[in-house]
Amino acid sequence: MQPFVTDYANDYALELLDVTCTFRSRDDAGQAYTAVGQTTLRIRAGEFVSVVGPTGCGKSTLLNIGAGLLPPTSGSVKVFGQTLAGINTRAGYMFQTEALMPWRSAIANVMVGLQYHGVPDAEARAQAQAWLERVGLADFGDRYPHQLSGGMRKRTALAQVLALDPDIILMDEPFSALDIQTRQLMENEVLDLWAAKKKAVLFITHDLDEAIAMSDRVVVLSAGPATRPMGEFDIDLPRPRNVAEVRTQPRFIELHTQIWDVLRDEVLKGYAQQLKKA
Numbered sequence: 001m002q003p004f005v006t007d008y009a010n011d012y013a014l015e016l017l018d019v020t021c022t023f024r025s026r027d028d029a030g031q032a033y034t035a036v037g038q039t040t041l042r043i044r045a046g047e048f049v050s051v052v053g054p055t056g057c058g059k060s061t062l063l064n065i066g067a068g069l070l071p072p073t074s075g076s077v078k079v080f081g082q083t084l085a086g087i088n089t090r091a092g093y094m095f096q097t098e099a100l101m102p103w104r105s106a107i108a109n110v111m112v113g114l115q116y117h118g119v120p121d122a123e124a125r126a127q128a129q130a131w132l133e134r135v136g137l138a139d140f141g142d143r144y145p146h147q148l149s150g151g152m153r154k155r156t157a158l159a160q161v162l163a164l165d166p167d168i169i170l171m172d173e174p175f176s177a178l179d180i181q182t183r184q185l186m187e188n189e190v191l192d193l194w195a196a197k198k199k200a201v202l203f204i205t206h207d208l209d210e211a212i213a214m215s216d217r218v219v220v221l222s223a224g225p226a227t228r229p230m231g232e233f234d235i236d237l238p239r240p241r242n243v244a245e246v247r248t249q250p251r252f253i254e255l256h257t258q259i260w261d262v263l264r265d266e267v268l269k270g271y272a273q274q275l276k277k278a
């Protein structure tokens with residue numbers, strides 16, 4: 001009889017293990033700046049985890065390490081139990097800044113990743129159209145990015161990421177440039193799409209309300225240098241959630257108070273550092 005072995009490592013989609021990241025200082029090339037210090041962060045398959053922290057503390061650095069775009073100075077990254085070397089091909093990324101190609105129409109932007117993966121043009125077009133429909137842009141495929149609103153461009157970028165069906169989705173403040181109503185609509189859409197597919201999500205934000213409303217778990221980072229997790233909070237609010245409505249629940253307010261207690265001092269430290277740099 002085969003012994004029953006549980007491979008706990010494979011419960012995790014993404015693991016950053018004792019990761020440190022040191023840069024050459026931007027102000028003085030002779031100086032080193034440790035952005036991330038000995039950080040361990042694990043995300044289970046299907047789990048939605050947000051990372052919050054003060055401005056400039058190292059959130060994007062962590063995400064870039066998870067994406068395989070930036071090798072850590074020490075420590076390691078595992079993807080479904082396998083040590084990551086190079087780009088994380090199981091992950092899709094959505095960044096703060098616009099990533100659409102301005103010379104391609106919306107549908108051509110969604111198709112590009114599929115074509116890169118060898119999907120024939122007709123099939124890529126059909127899949128891209130289905131994704132545009134899912135994000136509410138069925139009739140906008142022929143428009144170019146400059147002919148779309150900010151929210152529509154974000155929807156296109158979302159379709160572009162989801163079309164590739166990644167097991168891990170990395171999002172770096174994807175909606176920070178949007179007005180509050182569009183932002184909440186997009187947040188709800190992301191939650192609906194996530195609930196249907198249950199991918200692992202690492203979501204970077206400095207908006208605590210957004211982090212609580214969307215996540216299963218919120219990780220709070222310390223102010224830099226050498227940022228590291230200061231606290232982790234399970235968000236036990238029922239799903240499905242509407243991000244606007246959930247904010248009025250007493251449990252949301254309780255969680256917000258608890259997390260803000262940890263985050264507040266770090267935000268103040270981060271702010272003081274920004275002033276010193278300015």
Ligand SMILES: Nc1ncnc2c1ncn2[C@@H]1O[C@H](COP(=O)(O)OP(=O)(O)OP(=O)(O)O)[C@@H](O)[C@H]1O
Binds near residue numbers: 055
């Ligand atoms: N390539 C680099 N070279 C030198 N320093 C860097 C580099 N990338 C980031 N840093 C520094 O590392 C620190 C963390 O940067 P990072 O962008 O990860 O922070 P963040 O928390 O995502 O910032 P924000 O809240 O503004 O989005 C910052 O002080 C930044 O200036």
